[in-house]
Amino acid sequence: MRIIDRYLGGAVVVGTLVTLGVLLPLLGFFVLADEMEAAGVDGFGFGGAMTFMLLSLPGYAYQLFPIATLIGALVGLGTLASRSELVALRAAGVSVAQIVRAAMLGGVLLALLAVVLGEVLAPLAEQRGAELRREALSGEVAQQTADGFWAVDDGAYVNIREIRSGTSLSDISIFQVDAAAGTLVSTHADGARYVDDGWVLQGIARSRVRPDGVEVERIAQARWDSMLDPGLLKVVVAEPQALPVWGLYKYIRFMRVNGQDAGAYEVAFWGKVLHPVLTLSMIFVAIPILLGSARSSGMGRRIFAGVLIGILYYLISRTLAYLALLFGLSPLLAVLAPPLLFSAGAMVLLRRVG
Numbered sequence: 001m002r003i004i005d006r007y008l009g010g011a012v013v014v015g016t017l018v019t020l021g022v023l024l025p026l027l028g029f030f031v032l033a034d035e036m037e038a039a040g041v042d043g044f045g046f047g048g049a050m051t052f053m054l055l056s057l058p059g060y061a062y063q064l065f066p067i068a069t070l071i072g073a074l075v076g077l078g079t080l081a082s083r084s085e086l087v088a089l090r091a092a093g094v095s096v097a098q099i100v101r102a103a104m105l106g107g108v109l110l111a112l113l114a115v116v117l118g119e120v121l122a123p124l125a126e127q128r129g130a131e132l133r134r135e136a137l138s139g140e141v142a143q144q145t146a147d148g149f150w151a152v153d154d155g156a157y158v159n160i161r162e163i164r165s166g167t168s169l170s171d172i173s174i175f176q177v178d179a180a181a182g183t184l185v186s187t188h189a190d191g192a193r194y195v196d197d198g199w200v201l202q203g204i205a206r207s208r209v210r211p212d213g214v215e216v217e218r219i220a221q222a223r224w225d226s227m228l229d230p231g232l233l234k235v236v237v238a239e240p241q242a243l244p245v246w247g248l249y250k251y252i253r254f255m256r257v258n259g260q261d262a263g264a265y266e267v268a269f270w271g272k273v274l275h276p277v278l279t280l281s282m283i284f285v286a287i288p289i290l291l292g293s294a295r296s297s298g299m300g301r302r303i304f305a306g307v308l309i310g311i312l313y314y315l316i317s318r319t320l321a322y323l324a325l326l327f328g329l330s331p332l333l334a335v336l337a338p339p340l341l342f343s344a345g346a347m348v349l350l351r352r353v354g
Contacts, residue, residue, distance in 0.1 A: 001098065004089065008077065008099060009106030012069075012283060015076025016110055019068045020061055027060050028053050048132065055129030059242060062118040066278045067310035069110055073103060073286035074302040081290050096350060100287055107283040111276035118272060119244045126242045153226050162254075167194035167230045172201065184209040192224060199224035240268030248272065266331040267321050274335055281339040281346075285309060288349030313338055 035049035061068075080086050089099065148161040148171075161171035174187040190203030204219040240248065248269040255262040289305055317338040324334035 004094060004098070005102040005105050008080070008102035009109070011076035011080055012073045012103050012106035013076075013109055015074070015079075016069050016072025019072040019075060020064065023064055023068060024057055024061055027064075028057055031056055052129045052133050055125040055132075058117055058122040058125045062114060062122045063241065065110070065114045065117070065275070066282045067306075067313070069107065069279050070282035070286055070310055071303060071306040073283045074289065074306045077103065077286065077290050078302045086290065096291065096353070099291075100284065100350070103283050103287060104280060107280045111279045114275060114279055118275060123242060123244045123247070151228060153228055158226070158228070168192075182211060194230050199226050199228070240265045241271075243268070245269065245272045263325045263328075263331065267324060267334060270332045270335040274339070278339045281343045285342050285346045288346050288353055291350070291353045309342075313342060316341070
């Protein structure tokens with residue numbers, strides 16, 4: 001059984017890697033074609049677009065992993081079925097449960113690979129790609145750190161702790177030194193909005209530090225002459241799917257403390273936590289399709305079936321996620337329901353073919 005486990009599990013792993021090797025270049029081509037529209041703007045040329053595309057691939061691979069696993073299992077095990085090897089295994093006394101176990105062992109390795117991809121490689125690569133693209137297109141000196149977004153804005157140092165969107169900011173600190181007058185001006189604003197082609201600060205506390213003392217003034221709102229572009233700030237805003245689990249957890253706590261809706265980030269958090277379960281469930285779904293068709297279905301039909309199931313899963317999971325955000329349903333339940341539903345359907349089919 002150890003030999004059989006390695007053989008069947010290896011077929012699942014190889015099939016998944018081959019599937020990713022086919023899908024990722026296609027996605028990369030579309031990403032590169034989209035980025036070529038910005039090529040040639042402020043030094044962002046073909047090399048920059050190619051670098052951004054390559055740094056985006058780990059994130060796309062992580063998102064594609066469940067569907068790629070489903071298609072990979074159908075391809076890998078389907079190859080064995082077309083050569084009657086699965087039929088021979090069952091005739092030799094290998095049960096359906098043993099075939100499922102062997103395939104799942106390969107799925108565990110793939111789930112671990114997906115975790116490394118989604119928690120280590122993809123966040124770092126996407127953050128670096130966004131920084132390179134931002135610097136090339138805007139020409140501004142900016143950096144995203146654990147303390148928020150930092151930028152040099154016409155001689156002033158700006159720290160923005162939260163970017164809700166490209167046109168809505170929160171918890172802003174501006175530091176500016178007037179060397180001629182020998183003063184340091186420190187400005188803190190509760191928020192800022194981009195209105196009529198300009199920024200408006202709200203809830204302002206401004207401190208002027210002079211050699212002879214400190215002068216403090218409070219202003220309800222004021223115009224902010226800043227060179228920060230809303231388009232630049234939109235690039236800085238991290239999509240929930242691009243954050244690692246620990247980053248999502250900390251951001252959810254931050255938003256709850258500040259009384260903000262963290263629904264989208266909670267859905268993304270549970271999606272990442274349950275991503276290995278989804279990967280295994282896709283392999284589980286593939287097995288009854290193979291055992292039910294045995295040698296009667298060609299490779300093209302198996303791949304087509306895998307694509308249809310993947311699309312159906314995507315539609316159901318996205319629908320439940322939107323319903324959870326709209327009606328305040330449990331994000332955990334919204335994320336857990338699709339793999340449970342598909343696994344239950346696969347169990348029914350396995351009982352019929354077993």
